[in-house]
Amino acid sequence: MIARGVMLGPDQPVIIHMLDIEPAAEALNGVKMELIDAAFPLLKDVVATTNVVEACQGVNIAVMVGGFPRKEGASGCQSSQHQRTYLERICTFNSGEKHHLPCLDHNRALGQISEKLNVHVSDVRNVIIWGNHSSTQYPDINHATVKTTNGEESVRDAIANDNWLNTEFITTVQQRGATIIKARKLSSALSAASAACDHIRDWVLGTPKGTWVSMGVYSDGSYGIQPGIIYSFPVTCEKGQWSIVNGLKIDELSREKMDATAKELMEEKTLAYSCLIDD
Numbered sequence: 694m695i696a697r698g699v700m701l702g703p704d705q706p707v708i709i710h711m712l713d714i715e716p717a718a719e720a721l722n723g724v725k726m727e728l729i730d731a732a733f734p735l736l737k738d739v740v741a742t743t744n745v746v747e748a749c750q751g752v753n754i755a756v757m758v759g760g761f762p763r764k765e766g767a768s769g770c771q772s773s774q775h776q777r778t779y780l781e782r783i784c785t786f787n788s789g790e791k792h793h794l795p796c797l798d799h800n801r802a803l804g805q806i807s808e809k810l811n812v813h814v815s816d817v818r819n820v821i822i823w824g825n826h827s828s829t830q831y832p833d834i835n836h837a838t839v840k841t842t843n844g845e846e847s848v849r850d851a852i853a854n855d856n857w858l859n860t861e862f863i864t865t866v867q868q869r870g871a872t873i874i875k876a877r878k879l880s881s882a883l884s885a886a887s888a889a890c891d892h893i894r895d896w897v898l899g900t901p902k903g904t905w906v907s908m909g910v911y912s913d914g915s916y917g918i919q920p921g922i923i924y925s926f927p928v929t930c931e932k933g934q935w936s937i938v939n940g941l942k943i944d945e946l947s948r949e950k951m952d953a954t955a956k957e958l959m960e961e962k963t964l965a966y967s968c969l970i971d972d
């Protein structure tokens with residue numbers, strides 16, 4: 694996807710650096726061969742390495758997907774020590790910033806609404822994923838709209854089924870990753886890769902006018918969320934800078950769900966600190 698211009702646009706040449714661990718070195722080289730054999734016009738070079746210094750040297754954008762995918766019934770996890778090492782390396786070379794991937798949940802929410810309304814997914818916009826990239830995330834459609842022949846209509850009005858929106862819709866999006874693992878016996882791959890591309894594209898190239906995306910960014914205290922945690926907010930981007938969309942009205946149900954997912958993130962932050970001390 695990156696080499697085809699899906700992430701950075703059809704005119705942006707790329708050099709792909711791939712980092713893996715030593716036991717995967719041969720397979721990694723196989724991926725490099727495939728990239729060369731695909732003869733992508735935009736792909737100017739490929740670096741395949743197990744050396745973190747070489748991998749991070751000169752990179753502009755780092756997508757950290759290394760890890761062991763979760764199995765059925767488990768939550769996702771990556772080596773905290775490796776993550777930290779990579780982040781430190783990247784931050785040495787660049788002004789590193791870390792986001793997680795609510796873009797995938799955002800896309801899943803758009804998908805569920807478009808299926809329910811039987812409209813094309815590109816006609817639905819401005820859903821929000823609040824909070825953690827976990828089953829406490831809150832997919833919120835209160836500000837979402839759908840394009841109809843009469844113009845933009847609120848998704849809540851168009852669906853006209855509050856019970857579905859407040860229950861099944863939310864749990865379907867929250868549990869989608871686990872449902873896919875159950876069906877495929879493998880973690881989501883295509884949708885996750887596509888969301889990673891969407892996320893970087895929106896961040897680097899900017900969000901379309903009037904449209905926001907969901908991004909896990911440092912909370913600045915917006916919407917009463919504790920500053921300093923990485924929390925998914927509605928975000929717009931311009932010239933590589935993100936900003937939280939402020940001033941949206943929050944109803945009681947949303948408040949409750951936004952606080953519950955913030956509480957989980959605070960607990961995870963405490964746990965992460967204790968892991969760092971143990972390392």
Ligand SMILES: NC(=O)c1ccc[n+]([C@@H]2O[C@H](COP(=O)([O-])OP(=O)(O)OC[C@H]3O[C@@H](n4cnc5c(N)ncnc54)[C@H](O)[C@@H]3O)[C@@H](O)[C@H]2O)c1
Pocket residue numbers: 712713714717758759760761762763769770771772775794797826870880881882885
């Ligand atoms: N955020 C999401 O929604 C989402 C969705 C799908 C997958 N994931 C996560 O993405 C990660 C990758 O999933 P996948 O399906 O591509 O797995 P995969 O097994 O196909 O690929 C993972 C690769 O990471 C490598 N790796 C393992 N530890 C590493 C380390 N410390 N440094 C560098 N490379 C390392 C492995 O050798 C392997 O080549 C998993 O952690 C998975 O849980 C997240």
